[in-house]
Amino acid sequence: MKQIQCKMFGHDFHVTRDVTFHVKEYTCVNCHKQLTTNSNGSLIELTPKFKEINDILERIHHKRMMKKINNKKATNKKEVLIPA
Numbered sequence: 001m002k003q004i005q006c007k008m009f010g011h012d013f014h015v016t017r018d019v020t021f022h023v024k025e026y027t028c029v030n031c032h033k034q035l036t037t038n039s040n041g042s043l044i045e046l047t048p049k050f051k052e053i054n055d056i057l058e059r060i061h062h063k064r065m066m067k068k069i070n071n072k073k074a075t076n077k078k079e080v081l082i083p084a
C-alpha cells in the first residue's frame with residue numbers, strides 16, 4: 001500500500017547517512033528505497049556496489065577529519081605548554 005503513495009506523490013527521501021560533505025545516502029520513509037549521491041553529484045539507486053564505495057569514502061573522510069582534529073589538538077597543546 002505504501003508503494004502506491006510513492007507512485008502517486010513521489011518518494012519521501014530522508015538523509016540516512018552522511019558519507020562525506022557531498023555524498024549522502026537517502027531512504028524513502030514509505031517504501032525504504034535507497035538512493036545515494038554519485039561522483040557527479042546526481043542521485044542514483046543505492047546498490048550494494050555503491051554501498052561498498054560509500055563505506056570506503058566514509059572511512060577516508062573520517063580519517064581526514066580525525067587528522068584535522070588531531071592537528072588542532074597538537075597546536076592547542078603547544079599553546080598550553082608554555083614553560084613557567
Ligand SMILES: [Zn+2]
Pocket residue numbers: 003006010011012028029030031032033
Ligand atoms: Zn518511496
